[in-house]
Every structure is written in C-alpha cells, then in structure tokens.
Amino acid sequence: MSRRGIFKLCLIPFLLFYALPASAAEKEERAWQNEMIYFVMVDRFNNGDTSNDVEVNTKDPKAYHGGDLRGIINQLDYIKEMGFTSIWLTPIFENEPGGYHGYWISDFMKVEEHFGTLDDMKELVEKAHERDMKIILDFVANHTGYQHEWLNDSDKAGWFHENQPISNWDNQDDLENGWLFGLPDLDQSHPEARQYLLDAAAYWIEETDIDGYRLDTVRHVPKEFWEEFAVHVKSLKENFFLLGEVWDNDPRYLAEYEKTGIDSFVDYPLYEEMGAVFSEPDKSIGPLYDVWRRNEAYYQNPYLLGTFLDNHDNVRFTRKAIQKQQHPGTRLKMALSYLYTAPGIPIVYYGTEIAMDGGEDPDNRQLMNFRTDDELNKYIGKLASIRKEFSALTEGNFEMLYDQGGMAVFKRTANNEQMIIALNNSSKAEKAVLDSSVIAENKELKGLLLDDSVAEQNGAYEIVLDRETAEIYRLEDKTGINYSFISVIVLIPVLFAAFLFANRRKKNHQ
Incomplete structure (x- = not known):
C-alpha cells in the first residue's frame, strides 16, 4: 500500500469522531434516579478544622465531636471513589447549645459555628460540583430549637402553634399542630412565618448553589405549605430536587405527599423489610418485591424513592445482624446488592461502608473511623460502577x-x-x-x-x-469460536507471504 493510502486509512477514525453531532459531546444532565447518595451527619464525619472545636467531647455521645464542613471537603475524593454522585448533609444551620445533629435550629440563615462558615459551605458545593457530585441539604420547616428567641418576641406571637404534645399519632391535625418531642411547632399558615421559611429556603440556593433539600418531618407540616415551597424553590434552580421524610409504613399515606410537588421520599416500608430479610440468612426475598409492587401501584414515579438500610434515627443494620449472631460484612453485601440493583435511589449512611455498629440514637451516630478495612467500601464501589454503566439498573422495569x-x-x-x-x-x-x-x-x-x-x-x-x-x-x-477473528489472524500472514513472493518476482524480472 502506498504512503498516501496508509495516510487515508489512518485519517478515517478522526473523520468519524469529528463527524459526530455536537450534541453527542455535550454533557447531559444526570437524572435524579441515577444518583447514589452518601448521607453524612456533619458533626460525626470528619474534623477538618480544629479551630471551631468549641466544647467538643468525643466521649460524650450527646456532645459535639468536631466534624465540620472542612472535614467533608477533605474527604470528597473518598466519597467519590465509592461511586457516590450526591451527598446529603444533616442541617448546617445555627443551633442551640447541644444541637450537634442540627435539628435544634436557632437561626435558619446562619452556618453553625461548629461546622465552619458560609464560605466553607460555598467551597464544599463548588468542589463537589467540580467532581460532578451534587449536594443535598437538610431543611427543617416544622420546628425551631427548644429555647428559640422568637418564643419571647411579642412580634412573633403567632408564629407558633399552642404548646401541646401530639396526643393522637393517627390524627392529622395533631401531627401538624402538636409539638414534636417538645420542639416549638411553627405555624406555617401565619403569613410572616411562612414567608420567613420560604426566604430561608431561597437563601441557601442563591448563596451556595446547592442541588436539593431533604425535607425533615414532612407529615408534621400542612400539604398546602409544601405545595408553595416546592413551586418556590424549583423556580430558583432548574432540576432542584426535594427528598421528603414521611416516617410511615403505609405507601398509600406516603404517596399522598407526592401530589404536593415533593419529588421523592425515603422508602420506610422497604427499609423495614430489608432489615428483616437481610439481617440473617434463610429469609425469603419475596417481601421486598411485594413492597415494589405496592410502590408501583401508588406512586407516580416509584423509581425516585430513596432506598436505605439505616440512618441517623434508627438502629444500624450492623447491630441487627450482630443481634442475630451474623457476620455484618456478609449480611451488608447481600443487602447492598439488592439496594443497588432494585428500583430507587440508593442512600448509604456514613459508616455503613465499614460496617459501623450502633444502637438507638445517639449510639447510631458514632464518629467515623477512616482507618479500617476497605473490603466493604470497595464492594460498594463495584456495585456503583455497575449501576452507573447499565441503564437497566436505574430505569428498567x-x-x-x-x-x-x-x-x-x-x-x-x-x-x-x-x-x-x-x-x-x-x-x-x-x-x-x-x-x-x-x-x-x-x-x-x-x-x-x-x-x-x-x-x-x-x-x-x-x-x-x-x-x-x-x-x-x-x-x-453466546461466546463460541470466533471464525471471523480466526480468519483475520490466518489471513494476515498469508497476505504478507504473498506480498513478499510478489515483491521477489518483481525484482527477478527487473
């Protein structure tokens, strides 16, 4: 073959590449059902800045342990290497003393000093986005901290419901108006209180460019508020995601909140079944499929449900396995294999990747240990890479x-x-x-x-x-004898020999 022919042959791949339509090279927005979420309790994950360690005591399970936003920034690559595409953080808002978990809010528009600064939060979102990861922030609209200054402010006298506990957990009015565990219950029907919460939600989107909210205690807030909330936040950022917590085991009840505009909900019915099925062997997996069939019947988009094995409110999966005298790592691999291949968005609570043990709150919120065996987190990474590669695992029936x-x-x-x-x-x-x-x-x-x-x-x-x-x-x-490949392998030396023979004859005739 002439040099010109060889050049033309080499040119073909480049021509084919540049002939692709421009849209093929553009990055498509990743659908939320393709996400894999790593759930972090900020105070208990990683201490990246000791200068904000005020009254930190790692030996007291109800005190601050030093975890902060800088610590999460420092571990972004660790999280990404396991294949996670989103990170959900517990509330970072300023809290009353002792509110290490973030749910005793004193100021909805300030960063808790133990966790860092607004600039730290901006940097976390920016660096996560650089790694093609999204950030979901926990948002609380139901209540404030126990000693909030508004309680003594006459200008805000109507911002709270009357101080009374929830006496009937089957009564919706009680759920929405009662004080959950004694926390001052905000009245979202009050125009000023309502507007404040909407402004706070807008603040974090506009200031930090977060990608979604996990909504705490959804069923304790009227649906009318969530309808306005959903429209409001989604008008501020395209593809903004709302993940609701409705702690109930009836999918029909949970699905009613889907009509408010909340995109997804943590799937508590599946969580309960997964704990029962996978914490010990010789249990039928059939009940998990039953949950899916119910979800398919009641939800508009059951593929968006957040599926999980454990969280900050429940006994860890590892403890359930230990109580049944099982090896946690083996049992977790089984459960995670289902979590990553069944419909839904996998949510993995920090520490699950090292089979962290933990009983009731606050024992289920122990400080993360990064110096442990990495066999399980490598398994999670393998599951994530498979899930990411094959669309049937995220959108298939x-x-x-x-x-x-x-x-x-x-x-x-x-x-x-x-x-x-x-x-x-x-x-x-x-x-x-x-x-x-x-x-x-x-x-x-x-x-x-x-x-x-x-x-x-x-x-x-x-x-x-x-x-x-x-x-x-x-x-x-089916793999078998590849006759085409064998033919090429055989043909190449034959053609080469023929070329040498022809070249020799040409020289002999000169």
Missing part, C-alpha cells in the same frame, strides 16, 4: 423470575439492555433453573460481580450461587 427459600432472581430491562440479578440469601448453595422464554434463547449471562458465566442449554439457564452471595448478570450473545 423490575420483574421477579424466581423465589424459593432464600434464593431469588430478578430481571430488569431497558433500552434493549437486559440485566439479571441473582441473590442467594440462604445458608447453603442454591440453584435456580430458568426457562429461556423468560430471558432469551441462545444467549449467555455474563456475571459482573463474581465473573460467573451461564449459557443457555436445552432451553434453560441454570444459575448456581454459593451461600450468601449475589451476582449481577448482563445478557450477551
């Missing part, structure tokens, strides 16, 4: 193909992509035989976690898993 004992197999399909998720939640090796009609004929399942491979044989797929393990399969064409 969800179908149970097999459920016997502790073994279950699910199928997710989207965009001509099919994924098979197999979980053996039993204490012995299990086998699931699936007819090719429910998957595909003459194909192969390629394992992505354990590098397993299952080819269709005699009209069936035989999936075998060791005890307490999971596998995520991608449906592919």
Whole structure:
C-alpha cells in the first residue's frame, strides 16, 4: 500500500469522531434516579478544622465531636471513589447549645459555628460540583430549637402553634399542630412565618448553589405549605430536587405527599423489610418485591424513592445482624446488592461502608473511623460502577423470575439492555433453573460481580450461587469460536507471504 493510502486509512477514525453531532459531546444532565447518595451527619464525619472545636467531647455521645464542613471537603475524593454522585448533609444551620445533629435550629440563615462558615459551605458545593457530585441539604420547616428567641418576641406571637404534645399519632391535625418531642411547632399558615421559611429556603440556593433539600418531618407540616415551597424553590434552580421524610409504613399515606410537588421520599416500608430479610440468612426475598409492587401501584414515579438500610434515627443494620449472631460484612453485601440493583435511589449512611455498629440514637451516630478495612467500601464501589454503566439498573422495569427459600432472581430491562440479578440469601448453595422464554434463547449471562458465566442449554439457564452471595448478570450473545477473528489472524500472514513472493518476482524480472 502506498504512503498516501496508509495516510487515508489512518485519517478515517478522526473523520468519524469529528463527524459526530455536537450534541453527542455535550454533557447531559444526570437524572435524579441515577444518583447514589452518601448521607453524612456533619458533626460525626470528619474534623477538618480544629479551630471551631468549641466544647467538643468525643466521649460524650450527646456532645459535639468536631466534624465540620472542612472535614467533608477533605474527604470528597473518598466519597467519590465509592461511586457516590450526591451527598446529603444533616442541617448546617445555627443551633442551640447541644444541637450537634442540627435539628435544634436557632437561626435558619446562619452556618453553625461548629461546622465552619458560609464560605466553607460555598467551597464544599463548588468542589463537589467540580467532581460532578451534587449536594443535598437538610431543611427543617416544622420546628425551631427548644429555647428559640422568637418564643419571647411579642412580634412573633403567632408564629407558633399552642404548646401541646401530639396526643393522637393517627390524627392529622395533631401531627401538624402538636409539638414534636417538645420542639416549638411553627405555624406555617401565619403569613410572616411562612414567608420567613420560604426566604430561608431561597437563601441557601442563591448563596451556595446547592442541588436539593431533604425535607425533615414532612407529615408534621400542612400539604398546602409544601405545595408553595416546592413551586418556590424549583423556580430558583432548574432540576432542584426535594427528598421528603414521611416516617410511615403505609405507601398509600406516603404517596399522598407526592401530589404536593415533593419529588421523592425515603422508602420506610422497604427499609423495614430489608432489615428483616437481610439481617440473617434463610429469609425469603419475596417481601421486598411485594413492597415494589405496592410502590408501583401508588406512586407516580416509584423509581425516585430513596432506598436505605439505616440512618441517623434508627438502629444500624450492623447491630441487627450482630443481634442475630451474623457476620455484618456478609449480611451488608447481600443487602447492598439488592439496594443497588432494585428500583430507587440508593442512600448509604456514613459508616455503613465499614460496617459501623450502633444502637438507638445517639449510639447510631458514632464518629467515623477512616482507618479500617476497605473490603466493604470497595464492594460498594463495584456495585456503583455497575449501576452507573447499565441503564437497566436505574430505569428498567423490575420483574421477579424466581423465589424459593432464600434464593431469588430478578430481571430488569431497558433500552434493549437486559440485566439479571441473582441473590442467594440462604445458608447453603442454591440453584435456580430458568426457562429461556423468560430471558432469551441462545444467549449467555455474563456475571459482573463474581465473573460467573451461564449459557443457555436445552432451553434453560441454570444459575448456581454459593451461600450468601449475589451476582449481577448482563445478557450477551453466546461466546463460541470466533471464525471471523480466526480468519483475520490466518489471513494476515498469508497476505504478507504473498506480498513478499510478489515483491521477489518483481525484482527477478527487473
């Protein structure tokens, strides 16, 4: 081949690249259902600035432990390496003494001094965005701290409901008007109180460019307020996300709040079932699928629900496993495998990646330890990379193909992509035989976690898993003898020999 021919051949890939439409090179906005959220309790995560350690006592579970915004900035790469795309922070607003958790707010438009400054918050958001990560801030609209100055301000006499506890938890008026755990309950129907909360919500968006709010105690605030709140904040930033906390196990009740404009809710019904199913082996995974079917029936978009194993209000998953004399790491791998492959937005509470133990509040809020074995967080990173690569795991339909004992197999399909998720939640090796009609004929399942491979044989797929393990399969064409590749390999030396022979003959005739 002439030099000119070789040049033209090399030019082809460049021409093809630049022939792509400009839109293909543009970065698309990531849909919220594709997010993976890491949930941080600011005070208990990482101390990055000791200058703000006022009255810090790490031995007192109800005192400040020194975690701050600078500490989160310093660990952004740690969080990103596990595959997380968003970080949810507990409230950073100024709190009354002892409010290490952030929920005893004294000023809705100031950063708590223990956590740093407004500039620290701006820097956190900026550096997270540089890493293509989003920041979700916890927002409290229901109450203030116990000793808030407004309680003694005559100009704000109508900002609170009458001081009375919630006496009937099944009565909506009681839920919205009573003082939750004695915290002064704001009356969102009061025009000035209402406007203040809307202004505070706008302040953090405009000042720091955050990407979403996690809304605390949603069911204790009237739906009418949330409707206005949702319209207000979403007018300030495109694709702004609202994740609501409605602590209730009835999906019909939770779904009613979806009509207010809140995008998503933490899925407490699934949380309860996951704790029961995965904290010990030999439990059927079927109840988890039942939750999905109910979610599918009641929610407009069940794919946006926030799914989780533990949080700052509940006993940690590790404690549940220990109480049942199980190895937490093994049990967490099983639970996380489901969390990352089932519909919903995975939310992982800080410390879960090291199997952190913890009982009731505040024991479930221990200081993070970064000097531990990294096997589990590497497993989380692998799950995240698989979830990120295959759209069927974030937007595909969800179908149970097999459920016997502790073994279950699910199928997710989207965009001509099919994924098979197999979980053996039993204490012995299990086998699931699936007819090719429910998957595909003459194909192969390629394992992505354990590098397993299952080819269709005699009209069936035989999936075998060791005890307490999971596998995520991608449906592919069967691998076999690649005759085209072999032909090329054979043809190259033949053509080269022919070229040498022809060249020699040409020289002999000269």
